[in-house]
Amino acid sequence: MKTMNYLLYTCLFVGSILLAACEKQNIPVPEPVAKLVPVGSDEYYENLRAYKRSDHQVYFGWWGGLGTPGSPGTVSVMDHIPDSVDIVSMWGGVPPFGSHNFETMQRIRKQKGTRFVWVVFDNTAFLNSMADTAKTLNSTYSFADQYDKGDDQLNIGFELIATRLRDSIDKYQLDGLDLDHEPTVCGCNWGLLTDQRKYGMFIKVLSKYFGPLSGTDKLLIVDGEWSRIPADAGVGLSYAVSQAYNTTGPGSLQNRYNAGVPWLLPHKYIVTENFEERVGWELGGPNYTDPIRGVIPSLLGMAYWNPLQGRKGGAGTYHAEYEYAINPDYRWTRQAIQIMNPAVH
Numbered sequence: 001m002k003t004m005n006y007l008l009y010t011c012l013f014v015g016s017i018l019l020a021a022c023e024k025q026n027i028p029v030p031e032p033v034a035k036l037v038p039v040g041s042d043e044y045y046e047n048l049r050a051y052k053r054s055d056h057q058v059y060f061g062w063w064g065g066l067g068t069p070g071s072p073g074t075v076s077v078m079d080h081i082p083d084s085v086d087i088v089s090m091w092g093g094v095p096p097f098g099s100h101n102f103e104t105m106q107r108i109r110k111q112k113g114t115r116f117v118w119v120v121f122d123n124t125a126f127l128n129s130m131a132d133t134a135k136t137l138n139s140t141y142s143f144a145d146q147y148d149k150g151d152d153q154l155n156i157g158f159e160l161i162a163t164r165l166r167d168s169i170d171k172y173q174l175d176g177l178d179l180d181h182e183p184t185v186c187g188c189n190w191g192l193l194t195d196q197r198k199y200g201m202f203i204k205v206l207s208k209y210f211g212p213l214s215g216t217d218k219l220l221i222v223d224g225e226w227s228r229i230p231a232d233a234g235v236g237l238s239y240a241v242s243q244a245y246n247t248t249g250p251g252s253l254q255n256r257y258n259a260g261v262p263w264l265l266p267h268k269y270i271v272t273e274n275f276e277e278r279v280g281w282e283l284g285g286p287n288y289t290d291p292i293r294g295v296i297p298s299l300l301g302m303a304y305w306n307p308l309q310g311r312k313g314g315a316g317t318y319h320a321e322y323e324y325a326i327n328p329d330y331r332w333t334r335q336a337i338q339i340m341n342p343a344v345h
Helices: 002-025 042-053 100-112 124-132 151-171 196-206 250-258 278-283 298-304 322-326 331-340
Strands: 058-063 087-090 115-121 176-181 219-224 239-243 269-274 287-290 294-297 314-318
Touching: 042 100, 058 239, 058 269, 058 331, 087 219, 100 115, 115 151, 115 219, 124 151, 151 176, 151 196, 196 219, 239 314, 250 269, 269 298, 278 322, 287 298, 294 298, 298 314, 298 331, 314 331, 322 331
Parallel strands: 058 087, 058 314, 087 115, 115 176, 176 219, 219 239, 239 269, 269 314
Antiparallel strands: 287 294
């Protein structure tokens, strides 16, 4: 009987606690819930543009296939660039002025805050084509002829090229310039490209129209052999992009940065993986050994990595559009962006 009474009292005691707990949980007290902003709403795009303007690690990519006119009712590469991509370097050319793809690009720029830059391969043929057709003092200025006639004459050519680039950027309503600078690997054996001082002169002239020294919002980016730029010119760059293809670990990325130049601040340094190769767009890049996370795809490793000197400028891919063909959700691109800039819930 004592045992039964003990059990009865115990059950009543426990029951009273459970009842009190239930009553407490059922008190109608409001709880904070994250506000969900519908994708495509005005508030969504306002938040997206604010994010793009904020201090964060950017996602940069070379997108091919953008130079076509496109047409209403058809799906193009332009239509499916992820919203959170910051900078699109137009490896596939600029769409014709007034075309469907051109108008789509302008809508994306204004609505999503995505920046589109014109990538040019600054080799001999390009520079000559830009300067030789320009006029100065009522005569054709031959850039090649003036190259060895002193800095003053050389700067005339640089100014002609810079202003023609500025006019083209303004005409097509783009957000800046990406110079693919690879003088020692492309076979472009010409003085301007191999002489670091004279290339620095070119960058200085461009800095009047593009980049942080220009007083404009236009980007000045150099990819490839950016480390050949002298310090007094390098300060005019918005970003330097390293083609760190097939990276297998953070040590390789750190060595690349250390081997660069002391004027390049970490927040101006972007590392990129090659998605033209199947291992890139299909698997996110080759195996990358992260000291904390183990073996992961290299693009994700780049997203996690920062130089010992500070936070990097961002990460990205070459031929970013290849990922969409096999993976409509841009799986690796979106993961990399989320790693660098985790969403706040």
